[in-house]
Amino acid sequence: MLPHMLMMPHEFQDFREYDFDLICGLAKYAGNVMLVGDFYQHSVSANNNKGRPFQNRKEDVSYQDFISNLRNMDFSVDENLLLKSRRCSQDVCEFISLKLGINIESQGINTGSVKWIDESQLEDILQNNGIVKLVYSKASDYTLKSVNWSYSKGDTMDEVCVILTQDFEKLDQDDFNIAKISQSTINKLYVALSRTKGNLHLVKKSVFDKVKNNYKKEGAQ
Numbered sequence: 001m002l003p004h005m006l007m008m009p010h011e012f013q014d015f016r017e018y019d020f021d022l023i024c025g026l027a028k029y030a031g032n033v034m035l036v037g038d039f040y041q042h043s044v045s046a047n048n049n050k051g052r053p054f055q056n057r058k059e060d061v062s063y064q065d066f067i068s069n070l071r072n073m074d075f076s077v078d079e080n081l082l083l084k085s086r087r088c089s090q091d092v093c094e095f096i097s098l099k100l101g102i103n104i105e106s107q108g109i110n111t112g113s114v115k116w117i118d119e120s121q122l123e124d125i126l127q128n129n130g131i132v133k134l135v136y137s138k139a140s141d142y143t144l145k146s147v148n149w150s151y152s153k154g155d156t157m158d159e160v161c162v163i164l165t166q167d168f169e170k171l172d173q174d175d176f177n178i179a180k181i182s183q184s185t186i187n188k189l190y191v192a193l194s195r196t197k198g199n200l201h202l203v204k205k206s207v208f209d210k211v212k213n214n215y216k217k218e219g220a221q
Contacts, residue, residue: 013037024073035075036082040102040190041153060183079103087156087197089113095200096193099171100178100186104194112198116172117161122211125201131159134192141220142212149192161201162192163208171202 014037015023027033040063061069070077084105085093089112093104117125125131126144133139133146147155149162167185170176178186193200 011037011041013041024075028074038082040100040187085194088194089197092193092196092200096190099176100190100193102190110197112159112196112200114200114202117201117203117207119207119210122203122207125161125203126211126215131161131199131201132157132195134160134162134195136163136165136188138220141217142215143217144215149188152195153191155195156197157195159198159201160192160196161203162189163203164189164205166205169204169206172204 023035027035067077067079083103084107086107086109088096088104088106089110090106090108091113093106095114096102096104126133129145131145132152133142133144134149134152135142135146136149139146139148139151164171165185167181168176168189
């Protein structure tokens with residue numbers, strides 16, 4: 001998503017409430033401004049996740065409604081200029097689009113595949129420090145080389161292993177549906193899935209749960 005207005009890039013999706021009003025007002029006042037952002041990376045950080053323009057009262061604002069609101073504010077929106085990722089391979093981009101309904105394409109700079117990891121492969125992946133493990137939360141509780149989904153925002157990694165939550169236990173099935181999953185949770189997974197410039201390894205919660213205590217630091221819950 002690219003509202004057409006700015007000479008310098010800003011993470012437009014990180015502005016909320018009065019900050020959002022301020023940046024929009026300044027953009028209109030300055031005239032020739034481009035606001036650059038990724039709708040699907042909002043509500044990922046630990047702070048500043050509630051309120052306008054991504055929530056209407058307590059309801060999440062959809063992508064199309066967000067774009068419509070910008071156009072109603074007289075912004076010109078370019079949804080295609082930044083559509084192609086310089087990081088992710090075509091296979092990874094196609095997987096994200098198919099499973100999360102997020103429109104993302106690849107520039108084809110890097111190659112990598114999506115690989116589902118079963119119990120027989122898991123230990124090799126977990127013990128490989130060249131593959132960063134992305135967990136939903138409490139990465140510091142593990143002896144693994146790991147990062148929280150949301151904390152990985154902005155990072156580029158050679159290869160990642162995303163350990164899924166219960167919400168995504170059926171992600172590998174053809175009839176998987178995100179309809180009942182919060183936008184914030186979807187966005188966090190999107191960030192995690194799109195960090196790799198190589199292979200994307202996926203581990204179901206039910207698979208990881210069988211070994212996770214072996215990788216917990218002493219005293220971690």
